[in-house]
Amino acid sequence: xxxxxxPGAAMVIAATIxxxxxxxxxxxxxxxxxxxxxxxDLGILRSVELDQGRVIVTxxxxxxxxxxxxQIEDDIVTAFEKVxxxxxxxxxxxxxxxxxxxxxxxxxxxxxxxxxAPPVPxxxxxxxxxxxxxxxxxxxFGSTACKALMVCSSCxxxxxxxxxx
Amino acid sequence: xxxxxxxTAPQGTSPADAGDRITTLLAHADDNMVLAQRLGELISNTxxxxxxIALGNKALDHLGVARALYTHxxxxxxxxxxxxxxxxxxxxxxxxxxxxxxxxxxxxAHTMVLQLFFDAYQMELWKDLSGSPDLTLGGIAAKAxxxxxxxxxxxxxxxxxxxxxxxxxxxxxxxxVDALWRYTSExxxxxxxxxxxxxxxxxxxxxxxxxxxxxSDPYQRTGGRGGFHTEHLGFLLxxxxxxxxxxxxxxx
Numbered sequence: 328x329x330x331x332x333x334p335g336a337a338m339v340i341a342a343t344i345x346x347x348x349x350x351x352x353x354x355x356x357x358x359x360x361x362x363x364x365x366x367x368d369l370g371i372l373r374s375v376e377l378d379q380g381r382v383i384v385t386x387x388x389x390x391x392x393x394x395x396x397x398q399i400e401d402d403i404v405t406a407f408e409k410v411x412x413x414x415x416x417x418x419x420x421x422x423x424x425x426x427x428x429x430x431x432x433x434x435x436x437x438x439x440x441x442x443x444a445p446p447v448p449x450x451x452x453x454x455x456x457x458x459x460x461x462x463x464x465x466x467x468f469g470s471t472a473c474k475a476l477m478v479c480s481s482c483x484x485x486x487x488x489x490x491x492x
Numbered sequence: 493x494x495x496x497x498x499x500t501a502p503q504g505t506s507p508a509d510a511g512d513r514i515t516t517l518l519a520h521a522d523d524n525m526v527l528a529q530r531l532g533e534l535i536s537n538t539x540x541x542x543x544x545i546a547l548g549n550k551a552l553d554h555l556g557v558a559r560a561l562y563t564h565x566x567x568x569x570x571x572x573x574x575x576x577x578x579x580x581x582x583x584x585x586x587x588x589x590x591x592x593x594x595x596x597x598x599x600x601a602h603t604m605v606l607q608l609f610f611d612a613y614q615m616e617l618w619k620d621l622s623g624s625p626d627l628t629l630g631g632i633a634a635k636a637x638x639x640x641x642x643x644x645x646x647x648x649x650x651x652x653x654x655x656x657x658x659x660x661x662x663x664x665x666x667x668x669v670d671a672l673w674r675y676t677s678e679x680x681x682x683x684x685x686x687x688x689x690x691x692x693x694x695x696x697x698x699x700x701x702x703x704x705x706x707x708s709d710p711y712q713r714t715g716g717r718g719g720f721h722t723e724h725l726g727f728l729l730x731x732x733x734x735x736x737x738x739x740x741x742x743x744x
Contacts, residue, residue, distance in 0.1 A: 388556070388635075390552075390553065390556060390635070390639065391553055391555075391556030391557045391559075391560060391632070391635050391636055391639060392552035392553050392554070392555045392556025392557070392559070393556065394552065420631075421560060421628055421631035421632050421635065422627040422628055422630055422631030422634075423631055423634070424631045424632075424634035424635040424638075425635070465542070466542040466545065466546065467546060467642060467645065467646055468542075468545055468546035468548075468549040468550070468642075468646070469545070470545075471549075472549045472552055472553065476542075490642070492638045
């Protein structure tokens with residue numbers, strides 16, 4: 328269910344929305360750097376809890392210096408505001424550390440369709456455009472901290488590879 | 493909105509233990525903060541776009557680690573000091589980073605040698621701390637270890653390529669080693685002695701591939717962990733802190 332479809336969005340108060348609906352609101356927030364993935368696909372949404380009318384959303388950053396984390400926090404608060412929930416707290420928890428293993432299967436598929444090779448071990452990376460194996464690594468650090476830059480040895484297209492961590 | 497780092501520090505420790513833990517957290521935070529600032533100076537100033545992006549990313553990793561450690565140190569201390577207070581309002585004498593990370597970037601070969609020495613040290617440090625009973629520190633270390641693995645591949649790859657490259661690149665990278673070797677023993681002071689042997693093995697292996705020599709001069713400089721720095725740190729902090737000191741509390 329889309330956040331906007333929540334019943335009586337404007338008048339509901341946090342206490343009357345079920346945890347499942349609250350989780351859906353938080354889970355609808357997308358990563359600003361990889362807009363095809365939601366924070367749920369990425370596995371950084373750890374929990375959504377209700378504490379005396381206050382919604383507490385817990386997230387774990389992907390990388391230590393992930394510059395998107397502040398934006399994600401703002402986007403979570405905004406997503407709740409849109410359904411009339413104002414009392415929201417976003418907590419960052421660093422234990423256990425996030426790993427690319429937390430990215431869902433759906434997330435892997437979406438990444439591939441987006442043109443980014445999903446996080447598999449480096450020797451197993453396939454070109455997201457033509458599925459050819461053994462691409463060449465151009466730069467270990469790519470367009471964002473979590474990606475490396477590769478080029479396909481078959482079709483010649485350069486592409487981002489989500490590094491396996 | 494508040495953004496809190498949940499504290500998972502072990503309960504029931506004495507104030508003295510807490511003091512030691514804060515000292516250690518700040519030392520590692522300062523190392524990463526100062527190196528992030530140094531690497532930040534290179535953004536848009538390196539010879540190739542890929543190197544520029546790589547070093548910018550590396551700076552960001554170090555900054556992220558520093559922020560997490562400062563926040564954790566602040567919450568362990570419990571006196572309300574934030575990551576910004578700890579990074580921006582402590583003086584040169586308060587900073588306890590290693591002398592190595594405050595050294596100027598020099599040429600590219602010099603920069604890579606500095607990264608190699610520090611990355612190899614952080615590999616051992618984070619491996620050790622990822623098993624910390626302080627779960628927040630353990631989480632920070634486990635994440636930083638993965639990042640350090642990438643950093644070390646990058647810096648050792650370049651040191652080997654330059655050392656085993658042309659006469660000019662070899663000569664420059666050996667100059668970097670000769671200039672920076674004196675700041676390496678400091679990494680293993682006190683309890684950190686346990687990281688020395690793995691570090692040495694890792695550096696020696698890279699030096700064999702790079703045809704580099706460990707300097708014969710045994711002279712070593714220390715003092716950073718006690719707040720006694722080389723002349724370079726004051727200038728670095730002045731540039732980094734002036735905005736917060738001129739406009740306290742200023743935010744984006």
